[in-house]
Amino acid sequence: MSVGCLCIHGYTGSPSEVQPLVEFLDNRTAWEISVPTLPGHGDDLDLRGHYYQEWIATAELALLELLKRHDRIMIIGFSMGGMIAAYLTAKYNVDRLVLLSAALKYISLPQMYKDIAAMVLGATQGTLDSNELFLRYQKKLKQTYVFSTLEFMRCVQFTKPFLKKVKCPVLIMQGKLDGMVPSKAANFLEKEIPVADKEVIFLAKSKHLICHGDDKDELFKHVLTFAKGF
Known part of the structure; x- marks a missing residue:
């Protein structure tokens, strides 16, 4: 019995968002792991002229390739990629x-205010250049085509109804300090997905980039344990 694993990154992101988890699984399993880059995404964004249907189609084509070669399939989706993952599942x-910081709901205002406050403090103390969150999103804001955000929201709205059609076991993981997707999004996902075999885990020290957070080792272990059900 062979296993294929599809990992889908988030909006304005790249495979690097899930790379730590991919490397962990690659070193401990014999799975074929596919991590496509969605159109217009990557280290240098070029989102103009790209639509959410392309993002879904790219992930779907990668899944179809895995289905040709493997008996069992697991999909891991991060942020917007989580919603695409649910649709394909x-x-x-x-x-x-596996849903990681899945963007059923987006923008956690309380946590975002805290993050902005930290950036303001860093600016006054001259330490902003060492704020990893600021550096990451400063680049994204400069490169993000404004109308692509509408495509992101359309993607979420299109995929949301399919949560109720998921029939397999589901692992939902969410960072409590997530400034992009509110932590309560995990509870909404739990309610929307009708299967009995599902688990919700909150990581106390993690922000949105959950595969890079201080709890990442815990995340990795939970995903691997979940996968042993194959």
Whole structure:
């Protein structure tokens, strides 16, 4: 029995968002792991002229390739990639689904205010250049095509109804300090997905980039344990 694993990154992101988890699984399993870059995404964004249907189609084509070669499939989706992952899981009756900071709800205002306050303090103290969150999102804001954000929201709205059609075991993981997706999004996902075999885990020290957070080792172990159900 062979296993294929599809990992889908988030909006304005790249495979680097999930790379630590991919490397962990690659070193401990014999799975084929596919991590496509969605159109217009990557280290240098070029989102103008790209639509959410392309993002879904790219992930779907990668899944179809895995289905040709493997008996069992797990999909891991981060942020917007989580919503695409849920859609594909429902459409193809995938065996396992992992949702990381999935963007069913977006923008956690309380945590965002805290992050902004930290950036302001860093600016006054001359330490802003060492604020990893600021550096990461400063680049994204400069490169993000404004109308692409509408495509992101359309992607979430299109994929949301398919949460109710997921039939396989699901692992939902969410950072409590997430400034982009509110932590309560995990609870909404739990309610929307009708299967009995599902687990929600909150990581106390993690922000949005959950695979790079201080709790990442805990995340990795939970995903690997979840996958042992194959």
